[in-house]
Amino acid sequence: MILYDPESHISLRDYGILIPVAPDRSARVFSEIETRLAARGLARDRWLASPEPIELSQDDILRVHSPEYARRLYGSGLEQAVLEAFELIDDHGQPHRYAPETAVRSMDELFASVLRWTARSYQAGVEALSNGGRFCYHLGGGAHHGHYTFGHGFCIVNDIVVSIRKLQAEHAVTTAWVIDLDAHKGDGTAALTEGDESVTTLSIHMADGWPLDLPEVGPSGAPHPSYVASDYDIPVAAGEEAEYLPRLEAGLAALDGRGTPGVAYVVGGVDPYEHDGLPSTQSLRLTLEQLVARDRMTFDFLHDRGIPQAWLMAGGYGERAWEPYVPSIEYAVARSLGLSDLNPSV
Ligand SMILES: [Zn+2]
Structure with missing residues (x-):
């Protein structure tokens, strides 16, 4: 199933934030998928999940984030928290990729959308657990840089861990895996689940570059939480793209030893x-074919083991970011529905 909620979509430019996420990324992916699935003769209700949106409580957030950080987000500290998470003020106190005078929406609206988006990631988990194909793709979510006391890397609330903690609190699941395929290390997720045997994390990411270029030790002498290890970290250095898929396959095989x-x-x-629009991701340049193979390998690995899987979009920047999602999602929907034609065109 696919979960698509235009109401939770966040167009950063509406808030004066000039980070190059295409404003229509989710809508474009949805429209392309809809065309492909219609061509297969599939009615919408076979592949489109339409649960009523739910509202998360502050307690849902407090399972994951600190009381002080929650107070900022729900109170007068929200704007400053957003400026920090998106790095919108430079070292000289000047706006950086930020034009507040062009904003047409308030930061309160941004936070409301973040909460709705987070709730949708949780609902993707519920859908994956309840539908026969055991698969749901939320066309949003994936804020893996959200930490206990702060957000960074464009992430305010870690929707992945919030979703897992809520599912655990409701006794829908006991254990969870997080398989993080984004170019950047899933640092917030690793730090938030450190030492917790019930959540196993795997992250395959750029060996160098943000967040692994931050100072390892802060001014107070405390280590930066971005360096907390995932259970399985798979760094890929510039020029090692040919190693990417074999290393992911080995990582998934290691997960296999961790139960179900x-x-x-x-x-x-x-x-x-390779066509991503964020300059800082340039050290990892996978082709469209490699990305689609990555996603099929991951989907098949989980599907073959009967593990319910909820997917989130996470990072993907610039005008061509929609491209890899489409054949990957079409394949996953087709296989989760048991269709025999599994070769969508890349
Ligand atoms: Zn990323």
Whole structure:
């Protein structure tokens, strides 16, 4: 199933934020998928999940984030928290990729959308657990840089861990895996689940570059939480693209020894794409074919083991970011529905 909620879509330019996420990324992916599935003769209700949106409580957020950080987000500290998470003020106190005078929406609206988006990621898990194909792709979510006391890397609330903690609190699952395919290390997720045997994390990411170029030790002498290890970290250095798929396959094989989780969240960022529009992802340049193979390998691995899988879009920047999602999602929908034609065109 696919979960698509235009109401939770966040167009950063509406807030004066000039980070190059195409404003129509989710809509474009949805429209392309709809065309492909219609060509297969599939009625919408076979592949489109339409649960009523739910509202998360502050307690849902407090399972994951600190009381002080929640107070900022729900109070007068929201704007400053957003400026920090999106790095919108430079070292000289000047706006950086930020034009507040062009904003047409308030930061309160941004946070409301973040909460709705987070709720949708949770609902993707519920859908994956309840539908026969055991698969749901939320066309949003994946804020893996959200930490206990702060957000960074364009992430305010870590929807992945919020979703897992809520599913655990409701006894829908006991254990979970997070398989993070985004170009950037899933640092917030690793730090938020450190030492917790019930959540196993795997992250395959750029060996160098943000967040692994931050100072390892802060001014207070405390280590930066971005360096907390995932259970399986798979760094890929510039020029090692040919090693990417074999290393992911080995990583998945290692996960296989960890039992069967109640649910797997897959952070499906396509910012390793060679045509990605974020300059800082340039050290990992996978082709369209490699990205689609990555996603099929991950989907098949979970599907073959009967593990419910909820996918999130995560990073993917610039005008061509929609491209890798489409054949990957079409394949996953087709296979989860048991269709025999599994060769969507790339
Ligand atoms: Zn990323």
